[in-house]
Amino acid sequence: MVRRTFQLIPGVGPWKEKDLWARGIHTWEDFPESGVVLGQKLDGLARQRLALAREALEHRNLTALAAMIPPREHWRLYPEFARDALYFDIETNGNQEQEPTVVALFDAEGLRVFILGRNMDELPEAMARRRLWVTFNGSCFDVPVLRQYFGKRFPTPEAHIDLRFVCRRLGMGGGLKEIEDKLGLGRPPHMKGVNGWDAVLLWRAYLARGDVEALRFLVEYNLYDSFQLRALMDTAYNRALDELNMDAVARLPVFERGEVLYDVSRLILELGPTQRDLKVLERVRAQDRDLRQD
Template identity: 75%
Template sequence: MLFRTFQQIPGVGPFREKELWSQGIKTWDDFPAAGTGAPALSRKADELAREVLGKSREALERRDLRALAQLIPSREHWRMYPDFAQDALFFDIETDGKQDNAPTVVSLFDSEGLHVFIKGRNMDALPEAMAAKRLWVSFNGTCFDAPVLRDYFGESRFPVPEAHVDLRFVTKRLRMSGGLKEIEDNLGVGRPPHLKGVNGWDAVLLWRAYLARGDVEALRFLVEYNLYDAFQLRTLMDVAYNRGADELNQDVPRLPVFDRGEVLYDVSKIILELGPTERDMQTLARVRSQDRDLRDG
């Protein structure tokens, strides 16, 4: 799809792009060279178009995602995904539900697998982990997740991706209605029974239960919930790309849709490895002491 994109040309939007395709100008290679035949847009516009397409081609050859993202309108950044899938980072966050919305659990999924960052454990390592990937994929992450993380870590420390595909807006354009979980259910990739109906406020309560009582089971449940929010985005990205290509009636290879079965073992492994920290044990000791006082009273 990227090689068939013309909306980086000034004055070319979705409808003009379709007109170019209908004229047989399917790819950048098809755009008429100077002095050959009738202009595709106009003589002046064609000259500018060739310049912009040349920059696009050079950026793709260099694998310069930032340059491509600056050329191509953000609403069409989903088209870049197949060419940069190895650089993709799928992520989601949970917060403490307070006014400042501090992140509590953040899950990442990339070509190396799953990664979890927890406040009070390893959250400080998150910016470096996210900076390692150039293409971010989220659901409402441009409006919520990324701003929350930027406020928490500070502008100077939190990275800026070379491109960020927000699937909330991509799926809306494709008429895939609802939030992330509703879309998952409609695609037949819903969550296991114990996670059905769990929402963002439940995530806040689970975190507070963990903080108040050192309840590691609450933390494990929260982490599992957040991990699904992250790796399910890979499936949704694949489906959305294929549907976008279908909508545009483009003869490009469709992506194999990610099978989450590949990571479910890793999810279980991460959850089981979440043991109590020294602070958790101190909390448990305090609660148990209070419980004994209550029984003695």
């Protein structure tokens, strides 16, 4: 789809792009090397921009392509750079000064979880390895929270697709879970109805009592928030092609989450108490013994 994108030419918006398609100029290669297409003043610039775009794509220069293509159309870059994609979601402590508590990443290498007080400091380096970020409302929440927390250590991606806005343009409003349910991508029964505030409560239960089961539930919830984005991205891309009547462009196979559910179970079971958690439990048990004596 990226090769069919003409909105990288200054002065070409959605309607003029569709006009080019209607005139048989479907791809960059179809743009005539001579003659008047967009107008004498614009044609020279158009050919220059298309040449730059072809060179950037040939060298897989995502930074250059993302700079040329309007952010609202960055979804078109997805198939070309899907192997470089990072799907992620964060949970926070719910305080006025938001801190990330659990962050789940999903990419071509699989799932990873970063937990405050355990391995959260390793997150910036892990995220920096991927050039294309995919989130749901991440441009408004996740990324600002992480940037505030990590400061200059936090990386900037070459491109960021925020599915909240892609889905809204496709007539799919609402939150992530609501959209998943409408698309048949719903979560298992024990995850139904769990929301962001529940995630805050689970974290607070873990901190207060060293409740590892609360942490495991929180991590599972967060993992779903990350890898479900892959299926939503595939589905949104296909629907966007349908909206543009791009019958000649291949649709993407929608990601099947069964491929990662084993990894979800493994990561959750590996979570055990830290020395700090054990000290919390010791204090709680001591208080419990005191109460029983009363």
